[in-house]
Amino acid sequence: RGVIAASEDEVRAKLGERSADELRARGAIIGTPEQAVAQLTALAAMGVQGVMLQWLELDDITNLELIAAEVLPRLRD
Structure with missing residues (x-):
């Protein structure tokens, strides 16, 4: 599972009580598009x-569109 959103405030709102660091430690991609790119680049x-x-x-596909527009193009190389 992961959460990618336009701002850190939106990420925190979507996570609720869950810890971003704990979820990342279990392999989830969590954060803004820039943070997601960094996490995915590290995996690569x-x-x-x-x-x-x-x-x-x-x-609600708003954040899916965000991934398509701001994350995937930066991972093509």
Whole structure:
């Protein structure tokens, strides 16, 4: 599971009581687009060749569009 949102405030709101650091330690991608790119780049540097995203908020694709616009293009290389 992961949470990617436009701002850190939005990330915190989506996480509620859950700890971003704890979730990251378990492999979740958490943060702003810039933070997500950094986490995914670090995984690639460790040899990870792919990740699977599962979108659970089917009634709100705003952040999915954010990922498509601001995260994926920066990972193409």
